[in-house]
Amino acid sequence: MIDPLAEVVTLLQPAARFSKLVVGAGPWHIRRSDAGQPFYCVVLEGACRLVVDGHEAIELRSGDFILIPAAYGVAMSSLAPPAAEVPDAVPVALATGEFRIGDQDGPTDLRMLGGHCSFGSPDAGLLVSLLPQLVHVRGEPRLATIVQLVRNEFHEQRPAREVILAHLLEVLLIEALRSDAGTTASPGLVRGLADERLAAAIRRMHESPTRAWTVAQLAKEAALSRSAFFERFSRAVGVAPMEYLLAWRMALAKSMLRKNENGVAEIAERIGYSSASAFSVAFTRHVGLPPGRYAREQTET
Known part of the structure; x- marks a missing residue:
C-alpha cells in the first residue's frame, strides 16, 4: 500500500x-x-x-x-x-x-x-x-x-x-x-491521514496520480458525498482536493526533472496529463518556469 x-x-x-x-x-x-x-x-x-x-x-x-x-x-x-x-x-x-x-x-x-x-x-x-x-x-x-x-x-x-x-x-x-x-x-497532510475517510482518498491520489481524478470520484473513494468530502478535506488538509493533487503532481514532476531521466512527454504521462503541452502549461503556471528550462537550471546547479 x-x-x-x-x-x-x-x-x-x-x-x-x-x-x-x-x-x-x-x-x-x-x-x-x-x-x-x-x-x-x-x-x-x-x-x-x-x-x-x-x-x-x-x-x-x-x-x-x-x-x-x-x-x-x-x-x-x-x-x-x-x-x-x-x-x-x-x-x-x-x-x-x-x-x-x-x-x-x-x-x-x-x-x-x-x-x-x-x-x-x-x-x-x-x-x-x-x-x-x-x-x-x-x-x-x-x-x-x-x-x-x-x-x-x-x-x-x-x-x-x-x-x-x-x-x-x-x-x-x-x-x-x-x-x-x-x-x-494544524491543517495539512498529517491531519488528513488521521481521518480514515480522507486517508483513503489521499492514498488513491498517491497510488494513481495519472488518473484523471474528479472531486466526485475522490468523494466516492472516501465514502462521502461530494460536498461533505470537499468541505472535510479542505478543513483538514488546508487546501481543496484538486489543489492538493496538483501540488503532489508538481512535486513528482520536479523530482523527475531534477533526475533528468525522463523526457517532458513521459513525465506528463506519468503524472496524469494527456499531452506534453498541457503539462508544460500547468507546470509553468505553478512553478514559474517551463519544465525544460527548470530541468536545465537544476542540472547547472
Missing part, C-alpha cells in the same frame, strides 16, 4: 543540521525570527511557554516535541513570564556547551533541545505546503523513547555523540510527522 506521508518525507530529505541545548532559570522571554526555516524543539526537563505567529500559546512539558516546517515568528518564555518591560533574554554560552537563559545563578528549571532542521529537496517549499504549519506531539510512547535516547546522549558525553544525535534527531523529525495519537497538528 502506498504511504503518502512516507513519499512526501522521502522527497523532503529531512536532516537535523543545527541544534543546541538550552537551560532556563527564573523568569525570561525570548523571541526569534527564522525567515521560513524549519524549527524544532524538544523539552527534556521542566516546562515553558511557546507562541508561534498565527497560533494560540502552547504550554510545553517534559517529553513534548514541536516541529514548525516553515517558522517565521517564534516566542518562548518561562511559564511565569517576566514583566513586560524586561528585555528579551540573551542566551549565554556556558563552558559545558550549553546555553543559559534567564537567571544566570541558581538551579535551572528547564532543559530543552532546539534548533533548525533542513530539507534537502530543492523543492522543499512546495512539499512543506503539504505539511501542517505546526506539529505538537505529546504522550506518544515511541517519541518519548527517542527523546530519552537524545537526553542520554547529551548527559553521557560518549564518543561519536554528535553523529548519534544527528541520526536520532532525524528519526525524531520523521516520527513526529507520522504521529497521530496524542498529536495536535
Whole structure:
C-alpha cells in the first residue's frame, strides 16, 4: 500500500543540521525570527511557554516535541513570564556547551533541545505546503523513547555523540510527522491521514496520480458525498482536493526533472496529463518556469 506521508518525507530529505541545548532559570522571554526555516524543539526537563505567529500559546512539558516546517515568528518564555518591560533574554554560552537563559545563578528549571532542521529537496517549499504549519506531539510512547535516547546522549558525553544525535534527531523529525495519537497538528497532510475517510482518498491520489481524478470520484473513494468530502478535506488538509493533487503532481514532476531521466512527454504521462503541452502549461503556471528550462537550471546547479 502506498504511504503518502512516507513519499512526501522521502522527497523532503529531512536532516537535523543545527541544534543546541538550552537551560532556563527564573523568569525570561525570548523571541526569534527564522525567515521560513524549519524549527524544532524538544523539552527534556521542566516546562515553558511557546507562541508561534498565527497560533494560540502552547504550554510545553517534559517529553513534548514541536516541529514548525516553515517558522517565521517564534516566542518562548518561562511559564511565569517576566514583566513586560524586561528585555528579551540573551542566551549565554556556558563552558559545558550549553546555553543559559534567564537567571544566570541558581538551579535551572528547564532543559530543552532546539534548533533548525533542513530539507534537502530543492523543492522543499512546495512539499512543506503539504505539511501542517505546526506539529505538537505529546504522550506518544515511541517519541518519548527517542527523546530519552537524545537526553542520554547529551548527559553521557560518549564518543561519536554528535553523529548519534544527528541520526536520532532525524528519526525524531520523521516520527513526529507520522504521529497521530496524542498529536495536535494544524491543517495539512498529517491531519488528513488521521481521518480514515480522507486517508483513503489521499492514498488513491498517491497510488494513481495519472488518473484523471474528479472531486466526485475522490468523494466516492472516501465514502462521502461530494460536498461533505470537499468541505472535510479542505478543513483538514488546508487546501481543496484538486489543489492538493496538483501540488503532489508538481512535486513528482520536479523530482523527475531534477533526475533528468525522463523526457517532458513521459513525465506528463506519468503524472496524469494527456499531452506534453498541457503539462508544460500547468507546470509553468505553478512553478514559474517551463519544465525544460527548470530541468536545465537544476542540472547547472
